Amino acid sequence: MQLHDAAGILRDGGTVAFPTETVYGLGANALDPEAVARIFEIKGRPRFDPLIVHVASIAQARPLVRRWPAAADALTRRFWPGPLTLVLPKADAIPDIVTAGLPTVAVRMPAHPLAQQLIELAGVPVAAPSANRFGGISPTTSEHVQRQLGDAVDLVLDGGPCRVGVESTVLGLAGSGPELLRAGGTPVEEIERLIGPVGRPAADPALPTSPGQYARHYAPRTPLTVCDDWREVALTGRTGLLTLRPPAAATPFEVVEVLSARGDMREAAANLFAALHRLDALELDRIVAVGVPDAGLGLAINDRLRRAAHERADVVDGVAP
Numbered sequence: 001m002q003l004h005d006a007a008g009i010l011r012d013g014g015t016v017a018f019p020t021e022t023v024y025g026l027g028a029n030a031l032d033p034e035a036v037a038r039i040f041e042i043k044g045r046p047r048f049d050p051l052i053v054h055v056a057s058i059a060q061a062r063p064l065v066r067r068w069p070a071a072a073d074a075l076t077r078r079f080w081p082g083p084l085t086l087v088l089p090k091a092d093a094i095p096d097i098v099t100a101g102l103p104t105v106a107v108r109m110p111a112h113p114l115a116q117q118l119i120e121l122a123g124v125p126v127a128a129p130s131a132n133r134f135g136g137i138s139p140t141t142s143e144h145v146q147r148q149l150g151d152a153v154d155l156v157l158d159g160g161p162c163r164v165g166v167e168s169t170v171l172g173l174a175g176s177g178p179e180l181l182r183a184g185g186t187p188v189e190e191i192e193r194l195i196g197p198v199g200r201p202a203a204d205p206a207l208p209t210s211p212g213q214y215a216r217h218y219a220p221r222t223p224l225t226v227c228d229d230w231r232e233v234a235l236t237g238r239t240g241l242l243t244l245r246p247p248a249a250a251t252p253f254e255v256v257e258v259l260s261a262r263g264d265m266r267e268a269a270a271n272l273f274a275a276l277h278r279l280d281a282l283e284l285d286r287i288v289a290v291g292v293p294d295a296g297l298g299l300a301i302n303d304r305l306r307r308a309a310h311e312r313a314d315v316v317d318g319v320a321p
């Protein structure tokens, strides 16, 4: 019944936080500019950051865009529902506040049954950023959402922990060739196997192709250092370690968060944000994160770690930009 309430809230211009397979989203009716404005207000997010429009089917996405290239066909058949967002020329029906005035719109069909049912029941496309305060750590449980946004949201749906754990891959299809705008839950290598080479625009924080490229993002309050090997980092104070696999020997860290004991990148991605939330809650002096192999989901994990560390001038070689 909560699902019906949630769908009603969306139709009436309210906001609902809901689970997806990647992270929790903060949703509003994408066709209602005032409802979308509420999202920015709740997140404390600058108006110029465009939102992803979530749909329950490929058919629901088509009228939202002006062009549907062959690549969109191939990609959605293969990867939807799933952690892949496509950026395409927008149809007039999409309000400017959703796209931050851009002529393109990001669309995605999430692979979580609650998300799909919610969108279907609401009967409207749902604009939703990750359900965290702007710049904060993305939420992968409903508790994370409660803690960051709490009463500001009309309803928070609980669907348990998110399976993928990092946001969707954002792929630009509105230009002359496909471009990776954000590494995420769908490995870019798998996309390239299907449609050929994907461009990787250099991330320029001053002029982002996709505002998700803003350097500092997904950040804990605790200063975070990214490194290749924690033994190369000078340690002072109470420090926590974030690492893919368990350290081989005893470490000087107050606490160690292991992302996947068997080094499985899917498991690691699914655990990443929850581990950051836990470390951040300990009021440590520093978090030291060891970068992971830069392939597949590792690309998305390293990207999030780099952004979490940025502008603190404490990125130690290796996975630094």
Ligand code: TXA
Pocket: 020, 022, 023, 024, 025, 026, 049, 050, 051, 052, 083, 085, 087, 099, 102, 104, 105, 106, 108, 110, 128, 129, 130, 131, 166, 167, 168, 169, 170, 181, 182, 209, 210, 211, 212, 213
């Ligand atoms: O997995 C996800 O994508 C999650 C769940 C909730 O679906 N959503 C999410 O939304 O991560 P958000 O708002 O935190 O990130 C959306 C990303 C940003 O990097 C944004 O700049 C990019 O998509 N984006 C949205 N519309 C765009 C557009 N028209 N052109 C380029 N980039 C766009």
Ligand code: MG
Pocket: 129, 130, 138
């Ligand atoms: Mg986000």
